[in-house]
Amino acid sequence: MQPVVLALASLVGTVILVRLVKREWERVNEELYKPVRQEAVNLRRDPRSGVYRPE
Known part of the structure; x- marks a missing residue:
């Protein structure tokens, strides 16, 4: 009986540890990538120079 309870x-x-690590992993990634999403701009290619510039 005791080995079953221990297992x-x-x-x-x-399971609890995995859920906590997953939640922390997602929180850290959300915080890391938040500035990237906010600062994204559309780029348009300049036909004369071929350089991409913000619209």
Whole structure:
């Protein structure tokens, strides 16, 4: 009986740990990529020079 309880407790602990790590991973990525999304601009190619410039 005791090994079953220990295995179940380990499984539950692992699931909780994975959920916490996943949530933290998503929070950090959201914070890292937030400025990139806000500063994105459309670029248009200048026909004479071939350089891409903001619209």
